[in-house]
Amino acid sequence: MDVYLLTLVLFSIGIYCIVRKRNVIKTIIGVIILEYAVNLFFILSAYRTEGRAPIFMQEEEIVNMVDPLPHALVLTAIVIGLATTALLVGIAMRLYEKYGTFDITKIKELKG
Amino acid sequence: MTASSIIPLFVAIPLAGAFITPLIGKKVKWAPDVIGNSLTFVLAVLSIFSVMMVSSSGTIVYSVGGWMPPVGIAMVLDGLTSFMLVTVNLLAFIIAVFSVNYMEKFTSKAKFYCLFLLMLAGMNGVLISGDMFNLFVFLEIASVASYALVAFGTERYELEAAFKYAIMGTVGSLFVLLGIVFLYSYTSTLNMADMAQVLMQKGGGNIVLMVSALFIMGFGLKAALVPFHAWLPDAHPSAPAPISAMLSGVLIKSLGVYALCRIFFNVIGMTADISSILMFLGALSMVVGVFLAIGQWDFKRLLAYHSISQIGYVVLGIGLGTPLGIFGGLFHLFNHSVFKSLLFLDSGAVEYSAGTRDLKKMGGLAEKMPVTGTTSLIASMSIAGVPPFNGFWSKLIIIIALVQAGRHGYAFWAVVASVLTLASFAKVMKYAFFDKLKEQLKQIKEVPIFMKLSMSALALICLFGGLLLVGAVKIDFLDKATDVLLEGTKYAAIVFKGIG
Amino acid sequence: MSREHDKGMSLIVKTITRLTVGLILLYGVYIVMHGHLSPGGGFAGGVIIALSFINIMLAYGKEDAFKKLSRAAASMWESIGAIMFLGIALLGFTGGYFFLNFLNKGEPFKLFSAGIIPLCNIAISFKVGAGVFAIFVALILLKIDVEKKE
Numbered sequence: 001m002d003v004y005l006l007t008l009v010l011f012s013i014g015i016y017c018i019v020r021k022r023n024v025i026k027t028i029i030g031v032i033i034l035e036y037a038v039n040l041f042f043i044l045s046a047y048r049t050e051g052r053a054p055i056f057m058q059e060e061e062i063v064n065m066v067d068p069l070p071h072a073l074v075l076t077a078i079v080i081g082l083a084t085t086a087l088l089v090g091i092a093m094r095l096y097e098k099y100g101t102f103d104i105t106k107i108k109e110l111k112g
Numbered sequence: 113m114t115a116s117s118i119i120p121l122f123v124a125i126p127l128a129g130a131f132i133t134p135l136i137g138k139k140v141k142w143a144p145d146v147i148g149n150s151l152t153f154v155l156a157v158l159s160i161f162s163v164m165m166v167s168s169s170g171t172i173v174y175s176v177g178g179w180m181p182p183v184g185i186a187m188v189l190d191g192l193t194s195f196m197l198v199t200v201n202l203l204a205f206i207i208a209v210f211s212v213n214y215m216e217k218f219t220s221k222a223k224f225y226c227l228f229l230l231m232l233a234g235m236n237g238v239l240i241s242g243d244m245f246n247l248f249v250f251l252e253i254a255s256v257a258s259y260a261l262v263a264f265g266t267e268r269y270e271l272e273a274a275f276k277y278a279i280m281g282t283v284g285s286l287f288v289l290l291g292i293v294f295l296y297s298y299t300s301t302l303n304m305a306d307m308a309q310v311l312m313q314k315g316g317g318n319i320v321l322m323v324s325a326l327f328i329m330g331f332g333l334k335a336a337l338v339p340f341h342a343w344l345p346d347a348h349p350s351a352p353a354p355i356s357a358m359l360s361g362v363l364i365k366s367l368g369v370y371a372l373c374r375i376f377f378n379v380i381g382m383t384a385d386i387s388s389i390l391m392f393l394g395a396l397s398m399v400v401g402v403f404l405a406i407g408q409w410d411f412k413r414l415l416a417y418h419s420i421s422q423i424g425y426v427v428l429g430i431g432l433g434t435p436l437g438i439f440g441g442l443f444h445l446f447n448h449s450v451f452k453s454l455l456f457l458d459s460g461a462v463e464y465s466a467g468t469r470d471l472k473k474m475g476g477l478a479e480k481m482p483v484t485g486t487t488s489l490i491a492s493m494s495i496a497g498v499p500p501f502n503g504f505w506s507k508l509i510i511i512i513a514l515v516q517a518g519r520h521g522y523a524f525w526a527v528v529a530s531v532l533t534l535a536s537f538a539k540v541m542k543y544a545f546f547d548k549l550k551e552q553l554k555q556i557k558e559v560p561i562f563m564k565l566s567m568s569a570l571a572l573i574c575l576f577g578g579l580l581l582v583g584a585v586k587i588d589f590l591d592k593a594t595d596v597l598l599e600g601t602k603y604a605a606i607v608f609k610g611i612g
Numbered sequence: 613m614s615r616e617h618d619k620g621m622s623l624i625v626k627t628i629t630r631l632t633v634g635l636i637l638l639y640g641v642y643i644v645m646h647g648h649l650s651p652g653g654g655f656a657g658g659v660i661i662a663l664s665f666i667n668i669m670l671a672y673g674k675e676d677a678f679k680k681l682s683r684a685a686a687s688m689w690e691s692i693g694a695i696m697f698l699g700i701a702l703l704g705f706t707g708g709y710f711f712l713n714f715l716n717k718g719e720p721f722k723l724f725s726a727g728i729i730p731l732c733n734i735a736i737s738f739k740v741g742a743g744v745f746a747i748f749v750a751l752i753l754l755k756i757d758v759e760k761k762e
Contacts, residue, residue: 015283018279018283024275027279028279031279031282031283034283034286035282035286038286038289038290038293041290041293042289042293045293045296045297055650055651056720058721069296069302070293070296073245075655076245076249077289079655080249080252080256082744083252083256084252084256084259084278084282086747086751087256087259087260087278088275088278088279088282089751090750090751091259091263091271091274091275091278092275093751094263094266094271095271095272095275098267098268098271099268107272107275108272117705117710120701120710120711124698124701124702124710127694127698128695128698131691131694131695131698132691132695134687134691135688135691135692135695138684174710175709176709176710176711177704177709177710177711177712177713178707178708178709178712178713
């Protein structure tokens with residue numbers, strides 16, 4: 001149970017980081033933390049008591065494996081996260097090129 | 113090869129186009145235009161074909177790779193899906209035609225069409241997917257492509273808008289993913305039909321309430337319902353005009369409203385609480401959006417606020433849950449995607465010729481640009497709900513449904529928002545098109561042929577959209593879609609019957 | 613400071629990179645080829661393959677890295693990988709279904725087994741390897757542009 005609460009803490013840190021931090025890079029790091037909190041939670045939801053890694057091996061019998069599906073899905077989610085993060089970093093670098101700052105409060109040409 | 117083999121093509125064709133375009137687009141100048149337009153045309157034809165397939169053989173389930181659902185990945189083609197497919201692909205084709213001339217002023221057409229087709233693939237994927245996680249993957253494909261497209265011009269405000277949109281969109285997607293995780297760990301399945309069945313047997317508990325909240329946040333953010341709307345007025349005006357049309361016209365509907373409806377009606381099951389939450393959010397967006405829109409002087413920004421308002425109508429109608437309300441909501445969804453795309457294309461045409469988006473700097477453009485002037489007059493009357501244009505019929509149906517259900521308060525606000533919309537577009541027409549011609553605008557010309565063609569096509573749909581309410585078209589196109597939502601969680605049984 | 617230092621890092625780093633980069637590439641290829649037998653697969657292997665090129669770029673500077681894999685080639689391989697993957701999926705229509713595993717599955721735990729899955733892994737590794745390298749290059753080159761302006 002503690003582990004689940006820890007992912008909740010991680011989730012909250014991510015949200016806090018996105019909402020409160022003024023630096024563009026720190027905001028992106030907040031998104032990454034949030035993403036990993038969700039991914040960790042997904043992996044944890046697959047765990048079975050005393051389970052072993054869900055790898056189909058030659059000598060071993062298929063007993064007591066953890067649920068393999070979330071592992072595959074988390075891989076997909078991580079790949080999507082990679083794409084999003086790369087795009088965010090690219091936009092942040094372009095922003096720095098145009099505005100000369102990473103401070104989100106100084107980047108506000110658009111109103112409301 | 114059976115007829116159902118066209119179902120995966122809705123994803124495969126745009127994906128193939130998206131990867132071929134950058135490969136040969138750099139060497140051959142005309143290739144991106146030809147590939148983009150021909151593929152979207154093929155998709156539009158296929159989508160109309162899919163409507164006929166649904167009307168002849170009912171719900172069709174396609175098992176990818178020969179693995180039968182619920183184990184394998186399923187693609188489901190039913191009335192709602194084919195309705196949305198027609199909306200998305202028809203508009204994508206018309207917008208692709210518009211982009212032939214409009215995108216000349218940007219540097220790389222190959223990159224534009226690559227991202228455009230990728231976004232289209234994502235949207236089609238969301239629509240045909242019968243699997244929860246695939247829905248999320250396609251949602252992300254479409255979203256990431258749209259973040260890149262908003263930043264396409266790489267100017268200061270475009271980057272700022274794209275950053276804001278990307279951060280908020282990613283957080284929204286993560287809420288959706290978290291919801292899917294909870295649902296998976298509760299039901300141990302990802303197939304939507306199977307999930308609905310398990311949820312029916314197990315009954316909902318607190319976990320379903322939590323999942324509902326997460327989905328309303330996540331998809332509500334994608335649909336730009338009011339508490340989550342902050343990104344839209346920045347992101348939609350900043351993109352190039354065809355993309356604004358695509359984002360406002362179809363993206364927020366297929367990623368937001370469609371996914372919301374599909375999950376709440378068919379998987380989780382509609383309850384009175386969710387219905388009242390959706391109606392409240394819809395009415396709030398409707399009113400707040402239109403109030404914010406009135407004060408705007410930037411043409412595209414004004415249109416973006418109206419998108420929020422009109423999405424409010426759609427969600428209000430669908431959230432009501434009565435047959436007439438759902439029918440009106442879906443019809444308004446189709447109509448809104450037509451006239452809002454047309455308005456964004458008009459604003460693009462004005463920007464293309466006059467070089468400004470500020471309403472105060474325009475004036476008398478109807479004289480110089482007759483096609484743009486006429487089409488935007490038609491679209492404005494349509495969005496404001498003036499008979500006999502299509503917007504009038506759908507708003508009328510929504511208001512009648514609200515009155516029938518005894519929700520007089522919501523009906524009143526719907527009428528108020530409609531009147532305010534009319535006021536706001538009267539302003540647009542007066543300042544932009546009918547005022548005295550400004551001195552510096554004497555030299556401008558009408559836009560090139562392809563832009564005129566696509567705008568006229570959309571204007572014709574606006575004019576004759578009311579005809580969708582009569583005859584066989586209504587039964588095949590709108591009634592089938594309404595039925596899917598009315599069936600509710602019987603969806604599961606229908607899908608399992610359709611496996612073949 | 614030696615002249616070599618202008619382009620890339622110091623001699624020690626360059627020597628180590630020269631010795632290891634081939635092994636890294638080979639390891640990536642191994643991960644891809646055994647993706648259907650052991651943990652790994654197209655994505656993980658593709659990232660390792662991309663890392664080998666990124667290592668060259670970090671140690672020797674961008675000119676040498678572009679000699680091995682230019683930007684245009686990277687974006688070309690990325691598209692080719694994706695089209696290969698989609699092509700394999702569409703070939704499934706020969707058996708009646710999209711994404712059908714239409715090849716002979718063979719025996720488990722043999723290198724030539726599992727039908728189309730190894731082919732898919734190879735296609736994904738092209739896509740991911742070129743893609744990750746292209747992302748890295750895009751971020752690096754943008755930074756250089758910014759520094760030039762200041």
